Amino acid sequence: MNQQQTSSTTLAVAGVSKTLGGVKLFTDVSLQLQQGQSLAVIGESGSGKSTLLHLMAGLDKPDTGEVYWAGTAIHTLNTNQIAARRLRHVGLVFQAYYLMPHLNAQQNVELPFLLAGEKPNHSRCIQLLDQVGISHKSRSYPRELSGGEQQRVAIARALALNPPLILADEPTGNLDEDNAERVLQVLLDACSAQGCALVMVTHSVKAASHLNHRLNLADHHLAEHPTAELNPVENLAAHAANKA
């Protein structure tokens, strides 16, 4: 582990490559995120953004390279250890939401507490539902919610345990402009107020412009997005930029 991949680095990706179905998606991707930093990953459909997010989440393994959470190389952990650590370390927002159909919105947000063996913090969960503008539907079941409403419940659930790392796949993709801004603000507040690190996959350059860093996945490499100079922060993905 080098000097930069210490426990103070919330997420480190080191020389990661992945081929799926015989198709090379990306090669030698490296980046680091510290507490409070936010990164947008932009790129054409099919370029491998979701796959990269899955590797960061420990849901899939890279062909080469390593992923570190707070300095721990996740390939040194077994599947159960990864799942236990993920519960505490990573808040995940998937494109497909994955809400539990037999639980209402509030119960879905409270689920991470139960999985962690804790008593649900009801007031925190209600507050999160309120922040994403969905508290009036807290008793509704996923089948009674629109796609955008389910997406906002999933975002509240990802934040429930206040994880140090949030990985969000198109979290504003199904939302109207007002709700997209609201959700983005909630995610950015988690970075500034609670010191979370955020990786957000998005097709929206406008949404990406609110984050500290913007990287583009293209031609198998992750490199500075052309809009990166809007708000440059040194050191992030310098390695990736050099390789591109």
Ligand SMILES: Nc1ncnc2c1ncn2[C@@H]1O[C@H](COP(=O)(O)OP(=O)(O)OP(=O)(O)O)[C@@H](O)[C@H]1O
């Ligand atoms: N299990 C799999 N087996 C084979 N190919 C796969 C598998 N999963 C994904 N792919 C392919 O890998 C490529 C990258 O998929 P991925 O979902 O990471 O792209 P993406 O950049 O997130 O796309 P989008 O912006 O459309 O969500 C796609 O061409 C996809 O078809």
